[in-house]
Amino acid sequence: MKRALALVLVFVLTACGVTGAPSRDAQGADTFEDDVRTARQLTESFWKQQFQALGRPYRPITAFVPYSGRSGPRCAGEPPVPNNAFYCPAGHFIAYDRDWMEGLWNQMGDGSVYLIIPHEFGHAVQAQLQADFALNVQAELQADCYAGGTLSALIKAGALRAEPGDEEELFLNLAAAGDPTDDWLNPAAHGTAEQRQQAFATGYNRGVGAC
Ligand SMILES: [Zn+2]
Numbered sequence: 001m002k003r004a005l006a007l008v009l010v011f012v013l014t015a016c017g018v019t020g021a022p023s024r025d026a027q028g029a030d031t032f033e034d035d036v037r038t039a040r041q042l043t044e045s046f047w048k049q050q051f052q053a054l055g056r057p058y059r060p061i062t063a064f065v066p067y068s069g070r071s072g073p074r075c076a077g078e079p080p081v082p083n084n085a086f087y088c089p090a091g092h093f094i095a096y097d098r099d100w101m102e103g104l105w106n107q108m109g110d111g112s113v114y115l116i117i118p119h120e121f122g123h124a125v126q127a128q129l130q131a132d133f134a135l136n137v138q139a140e141l142q143a144d145c146y147a148g149g150t151l152s153a154l155i156k157a158g159a160l161r162a163e164p165g166d167e168e169e170l171f172l173n174l175a176a177a178g179d180p181t182d183d184w185l186n187p188a189a190h191g192t193a194e195q196r197q198q199a200f201a202t203g204y205n206r207g208v209g210a211c
Contacts, residue, residue: 032102035110039117040064042159046150047125050208061124062091066098085116087123089133094120114160115147115200122146140190141199145211148203 030038044060051058065073072080073095075088085096096116104112122143127133154160190196203211 030110032105032113035105035113036096036101036117039114040121042154043118043121043150046153047121051128056128059092059128061087061093061121063093063095065093065095067095068097068099072097085120087120087127089123089127092124092127094124096120114151118147118150119143121150137189137191137195141195142211144191144196144199145203146208148200149206149208149211150203152204153207 048058048060063073067073067080069082070079073088073091073093074080075086075095076090080086080095080097083097083100085094085101087094094117101113101116104116120143122145123135123139125146126139126142133139151160191199199211
């Protein structure tokens with residue numbers, strides 16, 4: 001119903017298209033599931049290294065759960081919201097509406113998956129680093145920043161690569177990154193498109209340390 005608004009945030013970055021090293025766009029072989037799995041693995045290994053470098057233990061998420069509509073894992077008693085992805089602090093898990101995310105993947109390419117998943121992992125990281133972790137605009141923008149920093153680090157490390165032939169623009173769509181209790185299209189909950197774009201760009205250009 002509000003799907004059109006899901007496209008509000010389009011990041012125009014300097015370099016090229018971001019695609020997974022095994023890329024649907026580049027090789028035509030990656031499935032949605034491949035991209036989801038790759039995004040999860042790369043993001044988690046990135047954060048493991050970051051924590052190691054800080055001498056802190058990293059606590060892997062307990063589960064990574066696809067759901068459909070309202071039938072999915074509850075978070076602190078609340079049912080999941082359709083067309084959403086979220087981190088649940090109560091169970092330290094990430095869940096995503098599989099149909100919705102696959103729809104984005106089909107419409108907009110794999111960039112959507114490589115943005116949403118690192119954003120949610122950003123919350124899982126916040127929960128480990130912040131004693132008073134709470135979801136609010138500030139936390140959402142920091143998660144966007146973490147997502148940008150994660151992606152640029154993975155590109156620099158060669159784990160992801162920028163797609164040749166796409167020099168002029170990289171469109172990363174931050175379509176989503178909702179959370180169980182808020183309206184993910186509501187700027188009061190996640191920040192405006194400009195704020196989110198800026199937060200993402202800060203992480204992308206300066207790394208997660210700048211977030
Ligand atoms: Zn979020």
